[in-house]
Amino acid sequence: MCGICGVVQVGGVPRQVLEQETLDRMTDIMRHRGPSDRGTYLADGVALGVRRLSIVDVAGGHQPVTNEDGSVWTVHNGELYNHLELRRGLESAGHRLRSRCDTEVIPHLYERDGDSFPARLRGMFGIAVWDERRRRLVLVRDRLGIKPLYYARHEDLLVFASELKSLLQSGLVERELDYDAIDAYLTLGYFPAPLTPLAGVRKLEPGHRLVIDDEIAVERYWAYPKPQPVEMTAEEASERVLAKLEESVRLRLMSDVPLGAMLSGGIDSSLVVALMARNMSEPVKTFSVGFREDSASELADARFVAEYFGTDHTELELSFLEDAVPLDDLVWHLDEPLADLSPLGFDALCRLAAEDVTVTLSGQGADELYGGYRKHRAAWALGALGHLPGPIVRGAARVGNFGPDVVRRTARTVRANGPAERLLAMSGDVDANRRRTLFRGPLAETDGTAATRAIAAYVDGLSGDPLAETLFLDGQLALPDLMLHYFDRTSMAHSLEVRVPFLDHELVELSASIPSRYKVRRWETKVVLRQLAGELLPPRVLAKPKVGFFVGAADEWLRTRLSVAMGERLLGHQLRCEDFLDRATLDRLVTDFLERRSDAPRARLLLSVLMLETWLSSYLERASMPPVAGTT
Incomplete structure (x- = not known):
């Protein structure tokens, strides 16, 4: 496991794209990802950096790695579990590999298979391959999104990294917020790819590659499988x-x-x-x-x-x-x-x-x-409700409009029109009324559909089975x-x-x-x-029921934090998020939660705001400062 980063020039006459000192900062702020070793490669038009956590071939697996003549360079974060099988095929075709490290098969696979090489890999990975002869870079993220990869465009440069903080160390990334992304985050509790908190930064989506030469192209090489049940016992x-x-x-x-x-x-x-x-x-x-x-x-x-x-x-x-x-x-x-x-x-x-x-x-x-969560039980129940007469289902949904939050949420789920609306009813934290009272400024100016659009991108061609649809969406979002x-x-x-x-x-x-x-x-x-x-x-x-970390303590942890140290962050002084959240409404929501009122918001909404305020007030400034040796 490692952390990778780099900068590549998009077209034009090759020139130096980064100072060595800047590349070192980008690399070393991810020291925690790879304390065993570090490596960089700097040439006209490209800069590559890597921190290595040595797992396979501890002594001989230094990165970046190259092919026999140094025309293809690779940095890699992750593990390739089929590398021995790949190695045998490459060696039988005449490729000469110098180590036992899984990463070394990558430049040789690229030589043999070109951009289709990710289809040969079985594992988790974030990969950058630099083709010196063709002046092109290929970035690849594994099929399920186990390993991360961020990227941003700055004039004729593209900068990439395993972590956002490394991207910010380049000095090439603006810190302008993406308010559509923040809308989606406050609704879902996370930033759905390719969105990030920053307008100029994107996450490479799972199962995709990014090819950079005279232009930039994002391509899918693997699609999350749609539910296609096969009859079996x-x-x-x-x-x-x-x-x-x-x-x-x-x-x-x-x-x-x-x-x-x-x-x-x-x-x-x-x-x-x-x-x-x-x-x-x-x-x-x-x-x-x-x-x-x-x-x-x-x-x-x-x-x-x-x-x-x-x-x-x-x-x-x-x-x-x-x-x-x-x-x-x-x-x-x-x-x-x-x-x-x-x-x-x-x-x-x-x-x-x-x-x-x-x-x-x-x-x-x-x-x-x-299907291990309560919402999956709910999706199964919706499928079962499909066999009941429509008037009965609609009547039950109308009655649910007048109950507590969990009942109202269930009612919205029952009457939802399609999988995107259903998932938001099950898991969303911001509805139209909440958006109207809580959002202000640039956040209020968004169209309020960012979360819906993020989900809708995956719904084409689904089966109509609520459980299968929910599992399919969960696998690509949460x-x-x-x-x-x-x-x-x-x-x-x-x-x-x-x-x-x-x-x-x-x-x-x-x-x-x-x-x-x-x-x-x-x-x-x-x-x-x-x-x-x-x-x-x-x-x-x-027979053991599903639990999970902090399930029995989440609300109490949040109440404790809001009433003491963390309370000062949301209640005690000027907030960074006041630029786009209404302070009076937020104060009321926090007070209602602390006093356990029946109409209090779900804990997750306040946790969303608390984490966002922490990110705005501490993360951004720290990520822009040079890393201190041994502290990342």
Whole structure:
């Protein structure tokens, strides 16, 4: 795992695009992503930088890497799990590779396959390939968006990096805010790609490449699979998923450094540990973290699973009031505001694991593939409602208009017109009334449809099955732009690589063929996983309800922070966000939440504002300052 960055000239007579000192700053502000090694390449028309976390071929895997004659250069963030197979094919075709590092196959693949080389890769990656002869750069992001890649245009230059803070270190990026993006963020709780908080910066979307020569072209090389259920029995479904999941886990055991697993005691992480245990010769190292204030702490469940599989288990119980990472530091690592407290727990877990291992496996992604959340139960129920007469459904929706927030939200979901409107009814935090009272200035001048447009970009050709549609949208929105975003940033803040076997693209493609009835059925979630896990896990794990970090403590954490130190940020002084949010309305919303009034906003809306204000007041200034050695 690494952090990459660079600048390339778009057409024209090649010239120096960056001073070495600036390239060093861009590179070294990501030291946390790669403390093992650093490398740069600077020539007319191009600058490349990389920080390396050594995982495979620790001694011989220095980057940037090149082909035999130095005409193709590569920097790479991630892991290629099929690199040995690719290497054999390249060597049989006459290519000479000098190391065992997975990155070295990339320039040779590019020589052989051109821009189609990403289709050969199985793994997680953000890649830059510089073709010296043709004066062109190819940027590539992996299919599921596990690894990040930002880019921005400045006159005849394009600047790119794994992290936004590296982009800002170039001095080539304006800090003008994107108010459409902020509208989408306040509605969804994250910035949907390609949007970012800054108007001039974009995220390369999963499954896309960016080709830069005399012009710039964004191209899709892989599409998230639409639901295409294939008729099969429940036994066939579980057999196919288990076989592909075990293959995925086995591939992700590739490492020359210590490796372990994150264990919550739930079905997803327990399945990963079970498959690791039967494919490893030594006990699996497992790690768990809990918070004393969290009534839903999973430490006891994780301990039970660890004992069942005989793992080398480490656990830690903390206090989120005393031990959680300061909010300014969390936002610094996240790069963008996110309205989710899970990163606080995941940061603590990564910090614990990094004391003993360099690589961990995680169960992330199973919920989005097989239906693990309450909204997936709701989507299943909507599908069931489709069999009721229309007047009954419409009447129930009208009655729901007069209940508390959760009832009104359910009513909006029932009467939603199409998958985009339905997802916003399930998950959105800003409706027309809230927008009218809270937004002001440049935010009030937006058309208010940014979140709708972000979702609508993916809805063409969907099946009409509410559950299948919701899973399909989750896999391209909340999964990469919220969950995988904080997975990458908080793990790399501690120089820890996290691998996600459920998000192997071949398993994702298989999952699209599994009928919805094997995902959610009569309120039971992840049906196919529970069936295949019956032979691998004890019944206690199968019966355990979905929890997740901070679920039992999120509201209380926010009330505590708003009433003490963080309260000063939203209530005590001039706010940066007052340029586009109405202060009187915001003060009233905070007070209603603290006093637990029945019409108080959901915690996530206030958390969205708190994280955004923290980003505006601390992140932007810090990201524009030269990095201090050893502190990133």
